[in-house]
Amino acid sequence: MTxxxxxxxxxxxxxxxxxxxxxxxSSLEFQAIYKARYGMLRTEWRVLxxxxxxxxxxxxxIADRATIHKTKISRAVQKLAGRRFLVRxxxxxxxxxxxxxxxxxxxxxxxDLSAVASEYEARLMAPFTEEEAxxxxxxxxxxxxxPAEP
Amino acid sequence: MTxxxxxxxxxxxxxxxxxxxxxxxSSLEFQAIYKARYGMLRTEWRVLxxxxxxxxxxxxxIADRATIHKTKISRAVQKLAGRRFLVRxxxxxxxxxxxxxxxxxxxxxxxDLSAVASEYEARLMAPFTEEEAxxxxxxxxxxxxxPAEP
DNA sequence: CGCTAACAGTTGAATTTGTAACTAACAAGG
DNA sequence: CCTTGTTAGTTACAAATTCAACTGTTAGCG
Numbered sequence: 001m002t003x004x005x006x007x008x009x010x011x012x013x014x015x016x017x018x019x020x021x022x023x024x025x026s027s028l029e030f031q032a033i034y035k036a037r038y039g040m041l042r043t044e045w046r047v048l049x050x051x052x053x054x055x056x057x058x059x060x061x062i063a064d065r066a067t068i069h070k071t072k073i074s075r076a077v078q079k080l081a082g083r084r085f086l087v088r089x090x091x092x093x094x095x096x097x098x099x100x101x102x103x104x105x106x107x108x109x110x111x112d113l114s115a116v117a118s119e120y121e122a123r124l125m126a127p128f129t130e131e132e133a134x135x136x137x138x139x140x141x142x143x144x145x146x147p148a149e150p
Numbered sequence: 151m152t153x154x155x156x157x158x159x160x161x162x163x164x165x166x167x168x169x170x171x172x173x174x175x176s177s178l179e180f181q182a183i184y185k186a187r188y189g190m191l192r193t194e195w196r197v198l199x200x201x202x203x204x205x206x207x208x209x210x211x212i213a214d215r216a217t218i219h220k221t222k223i224s225r226a227v228q229k230l231a232g233r234r235f236l237v238r239x240x241x242x243x244x245x246x247x248x249x250x251x252x253x254x255x256x257x258x259x260x261x262d263l264s265a266v267a268s269e270y271e272a273r274l275m276a277p278f279t280e281e282e283a284x285x286x287x288x289x290x291x292x293x294x295x296x297p298a299e300p
Numbered sequence: 301c302g303c304t305a306a307c308a309g310t311t312g313a314a315t316t317t318g319t320a321a322c323t324a325a326c327a328a329g330g
Numbered sequence: 331c332c333t334t335g336t337t338a339g340t341t342a343c344a345a346a347t348t349c350a351a352c353t354g355t356t357a358g359c360g
Contacts (some may be wrong), residue, residue: 127292
């Protein structure tokens with residue numbers, strides 16, 4: 001043997017690595033769609049989706065829900081506002097905060113893309129049974145919880 | 151309701167999104183370790199691991215096995231070589247190719263990190279049964295297969 | 301009040317990544 | 331040999347991401 005045998009540890013079976021590969025592969029195709037149709041980046045459609053689903057909210061709220069850094073949100077919001085997909089409105093009660101809301105154009109894009117996402121997801125899950133799919137979701141949710149800092 | 155209800159579609163349940171969150175959360179802690187101890191980036195430790203496990207091989211072989219773009223490999227190899235974690239040796243039979251091999255320092259880093267990775271993985275999987283863990287792996291492998299282009 | 305700390309959001313500079321084009325080496329057919 | 335095509339690996343430039351510092355605003359508290 002020309003190399004170490006470290007107890008059968010295989011980097012291709014390392015969970016964070018596997019998760020990464022699956023995540024990348026599974027977003028590739030969908031990414032191509034929102035990029036081609038609306039020139040959006042990933043963070044942009046995430047913001048769009050959050051506003052589409054939950055309605056009017058601030059950048060901070062989106063950042064917390066989606067666990068996206070605030071600078072990414074800030075830049076995504078700028079682009080979406082520039083394309084008239086959303087409007088910003090300062091909160092009169094707390095002038096640091098700014099409410100974001102989709103315009104009709106933004107809503108149309110959201111509806112279009114969420115329909116595509118739905119079909120896409122169905123195709124991704126097609127090889128699995130309903131039980132498997134549910135278990136997968138549960139496990140991913142569990143893994144996504146960041147361990148608390150002391 | 152102040153927003154659209156799009157057939158119950160929730161971005162937080164969208165599979166590519168969930169995979170991403172889980173992947174990010176699960177690599178965060180480990181990333182901090184190899185970054186702090188060895189100043190490595192993700193691609194760098196992947197290259198290190200591959201060489202540690204499979205021994206001497208070329209950049210192309212690593213790229214194929216790990217599905218990492220060759221430019222990333224190239225830059226990772228440069229950094230690892232600069233830190234004397236690996237040595238490069240041109241193949242006399244085909245002078246385009248270059249064999250990569252860990253130095254003792256590289257091997258030490260690999261052994262250290264693979265031990266950490268092993269424990270880390272065990273902790274990640276601890277909440278699940280053995281059957282669940284195996285199913286998760288199978289599903290991730292399946293999802294990671296990119297659909298063939300026509 | 302008046303001071304300090306915290307917060308929402310933005311910006312600029314440094315890193316990192318992605319895309320394309322490039323060099324150097326080999327291979328195969330005429 | 332000599333073109334044409336392919337491969338391994340590198341580099342240059344643009345795009346995206348990260349990190350730190352910044353503005354403006356509110357909150358807490360002596």
